[in-house]
Amino acid sequence: MPDILPLSWFQRETSAVAYDLIGCVLCRRQPDGEVIRCTISETEAYLGVRDQACHSYQDKRTARTEVMYRPGGTIYVYLIYGMYEMLNLVTQTEGVPEGVMIRSAFLNTxxxxxxxxLLAGPGKLTRYLGIDRTLKGQCLGEASGLWVEAATTQPxxxxxxxxxxxxxxxxxxxxERYCWKDHPSLSR
Known part of the structure; x- marks a missing residue:
């Protein structure tokens, strides 16, 4: 089995995690036990209390954002426009509310x-993989059915x-948007 990235891998500087995720493999176990693997091609870093684009800007702690204050490797899924689930992976250490949004990926097939x-955009990706808010607050890993495996290539x-x-x-x-250069799976 490929190397599953440990939670400590996500407990690093957020921009570095966003960069290093390009080429890694996002894995989602389906209800029937099948595991869908896709290679991450686009991410965005959100830099916490100093970043106006981040949900935790100015240290706003709400029921929605409390998960961002957990240790890196925690899953943060939220709904936008009443219809799209967004997948974010919390980074840094406990109490530092930063994270990386997974914007696009491509199936390994x-x-x-x-x-x-098929997965070119954060809403398309979560819909296809069956990622929703039931994962919010869980840790990446086989137990949650969502994990990240080490990259096999460095694009x-x-x-x-x-x-x-x-x-x-x-x-x-x-x-703070990280893209696999000229890849056809990038979001628009």
């Missing part, structure tokens, strides 16, 4: 451009500003 687009990664956060003041321009 992908062959065509259409195949690569070229490019940084761009994050997407869809025009409300975030100067933070909207921070280059």
């Amino acid at each position: 992908a062959l065509t451009r259409k195949d690569y687009q 070229e990664v490019v940084l761009t500003p994050r997407i869809g956060i025009d409300y975030a003041g100067a933070a909207k321009d921070w280059p």
